[in-house]
Amino acid sequence: xxxxxxxxxxxxxxxxxxxxxxxxxxxxxxxxxxxxxxxxxxxxxxxxxxxxxxxxxxxxxxxxxxxxxxxxxxxxxxxxxxxxxxxxxxxxxxxxxxxxxxxxxxxxxxxxxxxxxxxxxxxxxxxxxxxxxxxxxxxxxxxxxxxxxxxxxxxxxxxxxxxxxxxxxxxxxxxxxxxxxxxxxxxxxxxxxxxxxxxxxxxxxxxxxxxxxxxxxxxxxxxxxxxxxxxxxxxxxxxxxxxxxxxxxxxxxxxxxxxxxxxxxxxxxxxxxxxxxxxxxx
Numbered sequence: 001x002x003x004x005x006x007x008x009x010x011x012x013x014x015x016x017x018x019x020x021x022x023x024x025x026x027x028x029x030x031x032x033x034x035x036x037x038x039x040x041x042x043x044x045x046x047x048x049x050x051x052x053x054x055x056x057x058x059x060x061x062x063x064x065x066x067x068x069x070x071x072x073x074x075x076x077x078x079x080x081x082x083x084x085x086x087x088x089x090x091x092x093x094x095x096x097x098x099x100x101x102x103x104x105x106x107x108x109x110x111x112x113x114x115x116x117x118x119x120x121x122x123x124x125x126x127x128x129x130x131x132x133x134x135x136x137x138x139x140x141x142x143x144x145x146x147x148x149x150x151x152x153x154x155x156x157x158x159x160x161x162x163x164x165x166x167x168x169x170x171x172x173x174x175x176x177x178x179x180x181x182x183x184x185x186x187x188x189x190x191x192x193x194x195x196x197x198x199x200x201x202x203x204x205x206x207x208x209x210x211x212x213x214x215x216x217x218x219x220x221x222x223x224x225x226x227x228x229x230x231x232x233x234x235x236x237x238x239x240x241x242x243x244x245x246x247x248x249x250x251x252x253x254x255x256x257x258x259x260x261x262x263x264x265x266x267x268x269x270x271x272x273x274x275x276x277x278x279x280x281x282x
Contacts, residue, residue, distance in 0.1 A: 061095045072122050079138030081155055100112035115128040150169070157176060160173055162179070166185050169185060175194060187203065200281070204264075215277045225260055227258075229257050236255060243278070
């Protein structure tokens with residue numbers, strides 16, 4: 001239960017901004033603990049709440065060949081989240097969860113029919129109509145990929161969940177959280193206002209959030225090399241034994257910078273206005 005509460009609190013979706021159409025969107029919630037279990041649109045980890053009177057949903061599934069594809073690029077629309085999971089098959093499976101909201105059923109049906117997620121030469125991109133005060137849409141993407149896959153994924157007002165992937169992964173979100181679990185490789189992760197959770201991720205990891213918290217969960221008794229920086233109003237909470245050992249760790253006087261180990265660190269974590277938590281799985 002503690003893990004569930006941590007994931008929800010760190011990765012809750014941001015309330016939308018100040019544009020006219022956005023005042024119709026109430027907000028979104030992301031529970032990345034569910035991303036480990038759900039395999040379809042009904043059990044997707046992200047839920048968007050709106051004040052529009054009509055909502056219509058549907059989903060589609062297709063298999064994607066990956067021959068000669070060196071890297072997958074995934075881009076959501078202005079709204080929408082992504083769940084990526086590694087599996088032991090040579091092709092990718094794409095599940096698209098399409099959602100449209102509007103004032104009438106006829107209008108909303110037209111919006112839904114205009115939402116597409118294209119795939120060409122390794123690029124998966126969501127498209128749809130303009131968002132305004134009368135209509136909105138979002139497309140959540142569930143993607144199964146060969147475990148060894150290089151990925152570049154970006155979400156705007158949504159989150160990203162990655163599990164069981166080995167490769168070079170770049171993930172960014174503007175107003176949403178990012179969760180990576182049981183994965184290895186090189187990871188470059190950035191968010192503006194969402195949190196980041198790293199759950200048993202090994203390799204070389206760089207994670208930076210402007211306003212969101214970061215949680216690093218390690219499998220005991222691992223003690224990786226770390227460089228952790230919290231600027232402005234951020235702070236660092238480290239519950240590893242090494243963090244209290246002067247011979248194993250180095251803190252600055254204001255405890256805004258922590259280093260464990262020498263050489264290039266396995267993990268570089270930074271935030272400018274939130275907490276960084278480092279702990280073992282419990």
